[in-house]
Amino acid sequence: EPPLGHDGPFTPQVVVNGSADAVGAAPGEIERLISRTPHAKGPALSLGDGKVSIGGGTAPGGAADVWLVRYARGVVEVPVARGENTGRTLPHANVVHSLQRLGRWNGEATTLPLPTAPGGLSTAVLVQTPDGGPILAAAAN
Structure with a gap:
């Protein structure tokens, strides 16, 4: 909103x-x-075969968070129930259904297991400096 x-x-x-x-x-x-x-000046990042591969590089502050994002690809029309857009229907694109921290990246190349996506949801992985800082790398399937 x-x-x-x-x-x-x-x-x-x-x-x-x-x-x-x-x-x-x-x-x-x-x-x-x-x-x-x-x-973004982060590591190489790739998804496949049930894993996420993160390349080597420099992790600002010594470590970064690795986030798993599950989202519904495409646009959905959502009715707005309150606020200045009450009564309108607005488009929402690529709606995120879950955000899960997979682990940490310390600058060394690593591989983390990637859980199977629930039916119909797409996957993105983000490498992000801690406390909601800049995104260093991102990949989606």
Whole structure:
């Protein structure tokens, strides 16, 4: 649900690489934000065969969190029950159903087991600096 004070039926929130964000930005503004934000400087990351493989590199502060994200790919229309958009139906894309910490990455190449996805859900894995800091690497199936 968009924050109060923003106009229009749909106010997107965009976070780029966990280090820059905008609320209510137009597509041109979002593209500029992406082009100005440094690319993630993290390890190689790949999913497959029931595991996630994380390459070697430098872990800021000595370690990073490895997150398993389960999400429904695509767009769903969601009726809004309260707030400034009460009574409207708004699109929600790639809705996250669960977020689970798989482990830590200390800079050394490692492999972690990847649990099987529940029916119909897609998988993404994020390597993120602790306490919700910048995303260092991301991969999705």
